[in-house]
Amino acid sequence: MTNKHYDLAKDERYLQLLSQSFPSISDASTEIINLQAILHLPKGTEHFLADIHGEYEAFQHVLKNASGSIKRKVNELFGDRLRASEKRELCTLIYYPEQKLDLVKASEKDIKDWYHITIHRLVEVCRDVSSKYTRSKVRKSLPVDYSYIVQELLHEHSDDKDKTDYVSTIISTIISTGRADDFIIAMCKVIQRLVIDHLHILGDVYDRGPGAHIVMDTLKNYHTWDITWGNHDILWMGACAGNDACICNVIRIALRYSNMETLEDGYGINLIPLATFAMDAYSEDPCTEFLPKTTKEDALDDKNRLLIARMHKAISIIQFKVEAQMINRHPLWHMESRNLYKAIDYKKGTIKIDGKTYEMTSCNFPTVDPKHPEQLTDDEQILMDKLHHSFTVSEKLHKHIQLLLSHGCMYKIVNNNLLYHASIPLKADGSMKEVEIYPGVHYKGKELLHNVGMMIRTAFQVQGEGETDMDRNYAIDYFLYLWCGPDSPLFDKHKMATFERYFLKEKETHKEAKGTYFTLRDNEEIADMIMDEFGVKGPNRHIINGHVPVHVAKGENPIKANGKLMVIDGGFSQAYHKETGIAGYTLVYHSRGFQLVQHEPFASTEDAINRGTDIVSTTQIVEMNQRRLRVADTDKGTELKLQIEALEELLYAYRHGFLTEQEKKNPPKK
Structure with a gap:
């Protein structure tokens, strides 16, 4: 030295x-x-999930079982010492300790013996999952009430003859003092906590499923996590910031899938004014195109299905108007062609798109003035004002959006992996495409994602030095472009064909052509070029995306660019299961390498508890390291080395x- x-x-x-x-x-x-x-x-285990879409039961189960990591640990530890049924019961207990204990106590004849055996097994699992951490970190993860006891059990082995009575007495006393249930619950939660060191969400917590608010509550209490924002998250962020087009889209999607729980139960959004308006304005309209498309529709009676369809149409018509107003305000977005009200011949019931005339499935627009089609009626404006107020004053929604802001960004670089939700806009030749996000201000690649992220934060900031209300208002409007703009890094398609899907039968009009990124992302040179742009270094570097479901049923591979790009949206959302053939991908990155986990649809939490059913998962080894990675090989290791130098x-x-x-x-x- x-x-x-x-x-x-x-x-x-x-x-x-x-x-x-x-x-x-x-x-x-x-x-x-x-x-x-x-x-x-050893390097801590990272867990990657994408496109949860409100499917909170499947999400919570995948968190609890750590994408099969706990089951693998149990199988490795107990091997032939336990029967398959016993290992399954132990895993279920670790996932759902409170509920499983109730079932055990109702059927177990010798509960004290069961407590003894189970606590010994849990200690063995906990000892294994805690072995890669310092005692200090493990201690900080332990519940205060049992910290000392757990530490003693973890570091003393019952097979040590000098300690056998000591360990046995600790466990016997836990049972005799009536603390066995609490202790078992605590141990199970410690195992869940330690098996995963950090959680990465690659966007799209929201929409389609019933419990995005429950997912956010789960994340709020999770030990350490981050998120790269997805287009559906951005939509809800825009709604929270007061973007009326985003508000309409959020409500429309909820009605389309007949999942209003997040809106009504989660955030207290009052949809009664919309229902009242819809029953009046569309009282004679069957609204066939707007019947809910969801697995729940069979559970709805005809009256409720019709009410939802009318509400669905009412908010959609308002959405198209509000979007047109916003598009007209911002010509730099180059989205004038999406103002389709101007392309309708209201007398003939036809519409002209890309020079071709199509007959509409219906042309009943009682609230649209053909001369001023973007203008809201007085009643629509009153309704919009009420909905705007509901979103902007929802305390819980604001807290959850602040969580997204504090834990999230447009992209993240961690341990030589570049994470972003959807795409990097590219030109046809594969080079970075410049995008005009302010009048006369263009960015591409890393600068584009950085400055988009800064604009998003501007929408939620109090006016500061050098900023004006105009800056903030534009930032709020820009959420619409991020949701459906052709060069948005969160969308990257030539259009969002919402209107066409409702009113035109011709499939050619429904097509949403993907950007160049999606046609070139299997090219290793393109992946390398993007990682170079973001300064991602190292021989084993990767891009990890979500956003576009992987169509496993059609033979699509989630591993692209010779292993340098991984897409882990396999479709958590039930709405995608028929299309993808699976129920999602997750990724686990531990000290020995990457494992991609393909999940089958999750039955239910009730089945998991009562019958011990787990998500059927297939693990694919993506990349194994020649040597086991250490903390020294990670970003945390770089920080520690700097601290050591100091x-x-x-x-x-x-x-x-x-x-x-x-x-x-x-x-x-x-």
């Missing part, structure tokens, strides 16, 4: 600050030893008299 050259004059203020935390050679040396040891621990500099300063060690103050006497 004495051979190193330190610019102590330059670093003097920093070292003085550092010395307050490490006031002596002994303190600094101890911390260096600690950090060096951490660098040699501490070594502090040691040098102490030992050469540049800084004086501080005397430790004796703790006050009690």
Whole structure:
């Protein structure tokens, strides 16, 4: 260390600050030893999920079973020592301890014996999943009430003859004092906590499914996670910020899939004014095109289906008007062709698109004035004002959107992996495409995603120095472009054919041509070019996306670009299951490499608890490392190495008299 050259004059203020935390050679040396040891621990396991779409039961189960990681641990640990049924029961207990305990106590004849056996098994699992962490980190993960007891059990083995009675007495006392249930629940949650070090969500928590608000509550309480925003998240963020077009889209999608739980139960959005308006304005309209498309429709009676269809049409007609107004305000978006009200011949019931005339399935627009088709009626404006108010004052919605803002961004680089939800806009030749996000201001690649992220945050900020209401208002409007604009990195299609899907039979009009990114993303050179643009380094670097469901049923492979790009949207949403043939992909990145997990549809939480059914999953090894990765190989390791360098500099300063060690103050006497 004495051979190193330190610019102590330059670093003097920093070292003085550092010395307050490490006031002596002994303190600094101890911390260096600690950090060096951490660098040699195995890399923590990262868990990647995408496109949850409100399917909270499947999402929570995948979190609880860590994409099959807990089942694999149990199988490895107990092998032939336990029957398959016993291992299945143990896994179910770890996933759902409270509910499973109730079932066990109702059927188990010798509950004390069951407690003894089960606690021993849970301790064994917990010891295994905690082995890659420091004792300090494990201790911080433990519930306060049982921290000391769990630590003793983890670090003392019952097969040690000198400790057998000690361990047995601890467990017997837990049972005799009536604390077995609480202790088992605590142990199961610790196992869930330790099996995954960090969770990455690659966008689209919202829409289609019934419980996006439950997903957000789950994430709020999860130990460590981040999110790269998806187009459906952006839609809800826009609605929360007061973008009326986003508000209409959010409500329309909820009605389309007959899933109003998130809106009404989750965020308290009052849809009664919409129902009242729809029953009046469309009282004679069968609204056939707007009947809910959902697996729930068989459970709805005809009266409710018709009501939902009328509400669905009412908000859709308003949506097309509000979108047209916004598009007219911002010609730089180049979306004038999406103002389809102007293309309708209301007398003939036809519409002209791309120079071709089509007959509409219906042309009943009682609230549309052909001369001013984008103008809301008085009643529509009153309704829109009420809906706008409901979204902008919903306290829980605002809290959840703040969670997305505090934990999220447009892209993330972590451990040589580049994460973003959908795409990077590209030209036909594969080069980065410039996108005009402000008048005269163009960005591409990394700068595009960064500045889009900054604009999103502007929409939620109080006016600051150098900012105007115009900046914030434009940022709020821009949520619509991010949702459906042709060069939006969250959409990247030539159009969103919502209107055509409702009113035209011709499939050619429904086509939403994907951007160049989606046709070139299987090209290894393109993947390398994108990672170079974002400064992602290392021989084993990857891009990880969601957004577009992988059509496994048609033979599509989620691994692209010679293993450098992975797409993990296999369709959590039930609406996609017939299309994809599966119920989602998740990705696990542990110290030995990447594993892609393909999931079959999840039956239900009730089935998982009562019958021990798990998601049927197939694990595909994507990439295995030649050696086991250590913390030193990760971003965290880079940070720790910098801390070690600073501490070594502090040691040098102490030992050469540049800084004086501080005397430790004796703790006050009690």
